[in-house]
Amino acid sequence: MIALTNAAPLANAIRKAKSLRPRVQFVAFRVYQVISPCSGNVYRVTFSVNPQTGSRQGHCTCRAGVEAMACWHLAAAVAVHQAIQAVRVHAKAQLEAARESAKELRREREMVALNPS
Numbered sequence: 001m002i003a004l005t006n007a008a009p010l011a012n013a014i015r016k017a018k019s020l021r022p023r024v025q026f027v028a029f030r031v032y033q034v035i036s037p038c039s040g041n042v043y044r045v046t047f048s049v050n051p052q053t054g055s056r057q058g059h060c061t062c063r064a065g066v067e068a069m070a071c072w073h074l075a076a077a078v079a080v081h082q083a084i085q086a087v088r089v090h091a092k093a094q095l096e097a098a099r100e101s102a103k104e105l106r107r108e109r110e111m112v113a114l115n116p117s
């Protein structure tokens, strides 16, 4: 497991991931498959959050990942995971706003029904 407290330990891995541009596939929530553009090898990257401390960890099935070293597969999956999380947060906010608008509209309709002019 690699602690994901800040990007500094991942700096080299991020640079390599940016240059290699591997294919990252979403498998399930916090689970990604990273395909090496050079070898075609497939690695599984998983993320977890410690429920007690809130600290975040990542794990990759490659040799470096098994040795708890920051690998470029993990860096690539982090980028995709962050993008997906940002979309989820945005979608949740949009849904909340739509629900509030619908509630307001219902209240206005009820007021009109109770006070016909």
Ligand SMILES: [Zn+2]
Pocket (backbone or CB within 6 Å): 043, 060, 061, 062, 063, 064, 065, 071, 072, 073, 074
């Ligand atoms: Zn790896």
